[in-house]
Amino acid sequence: MKFNYLIERIFASRWIAGPLYSDAINVSFKLKKRHILSMINFLGENYSNKSDIKSNVDEYLKLIKKIGKSNTNSSISIKPTQIGLLYSKSELYKNYSKIVESAKKYGIMVWLDMEEHQYVKQTIDLYLLKISSKNTGICIQSYLKRSMNDVKNIVKNNGYIRLVKGAYKESKNIAFDSREKVTENYANIMLYLFKNSKHFLLATHDLNMIELSESLNKKYKRDVMYAMLNGIRNREAVKLADSGHKMIIYVPYGTQWFKYSYRRLREASNLKLVLRSLLSRQNIN
Template sequence: MSINQKTCLANFERLIDSASKSHVFVWIDMESSEHTDETIELYYALFSRYERLGIAIQANLKRSHEDIQDLVRHGGKIRIVKGAYRENSKIAFKTRKEVDENYLNIMKTLFKDANEFGIATHDSKLINHAVELSKKYPKKFEFQLLKGIRDELKPDLVKQGFIISDYIPYGTNWLPYSIRRLRERKRNILLLGSSFIQSHKV
């Protein structure tokens, strides 16, 4: 997309063509705010041709709740994340409290109005809110967590009947990607350390 929209669309069309043959679900990740409009436009263009397609939306952006509502009206599949990019305070929430509140508001909208979505967070409070919302609004959704983080929590969620997607970096650049993800949100480093200790308790 940094090259141009046409190149990005052409590349994604190749991915979608391959995914459709294997009936694979594809998630489009979201980058910094300078690409938000383009990414959503790309999603709509591809979603009209392939419905097993989802898009990540970042709760730290002030525009996201409106974006979510529009995507839901079009039947879009949404993956809600907190967002890790440093953004201007004019367009983004800056405190953890504000981001969490917006995440929760978006999550409520998804449970009320959406049909298929992903809750991508390692935050226990937000996960617990999702569990409670699922009792009131039974919907098709999954919890999405990084491999190695909150591993002690995942079996319990599975026992409760929830679907868990474990995100595993792969390919030649898996290590730089993993380090970047940890640096983006420093709390992930603490969660990784906590998960490591929990997994090695006797």
């Protein structure tokens, strides 16, 4: 019990804002002072019970009101399996529409997280449903072999893409199986976005990709935003914001921290990296 509590405190204080939406709003205020925006996520995934889904949707609706009144200019990011993807298509569409419409009243952007590969098609279909409301965006993972085609389809529909490498364990039939190939595909998709999309978000801690994007932007002059996860490379995020980059930090909150933290531990390729990220000063004042 004590060990669990200790682990929870380590992660909660570094990667996760805290158990309540007010904790995420507090982090957003600190970020805003450093000219960094926030993208808030209520932790939790894979819900198939209708009352759990309803309480997740209610939480997002409360969060939207709180952001609207707080002046933090935060956006929100939702996992489709939090709001009905595993329950029914009609429930999912109803809940997503409700959230997007409510956020729109306050001028808040709603991002869709991308989860495991079996949900990609449903997530893109969901995104396309409300694409015309203009306050929405979708995450696309460069580790999936299908992603370049998905990006072309979304860009054709004037969508807003947040490009990541991908955080889940996927089979090599559908995903690139080495970090080099995933990064190469990230660079290829990024180039496509520079050539074909007016605005997009590059979500990565990979400084080589950020450097490459800077040189591409000298030529293409796009509206690029950069995004990182809270507590991984906060000091780098502050440096980027200070040097004039538009920067967003993904701020998760809630008590369902385990799966999120496990993915962060897994993707840091060695223990030294995790320790460095956990021990180095990550708080932004």
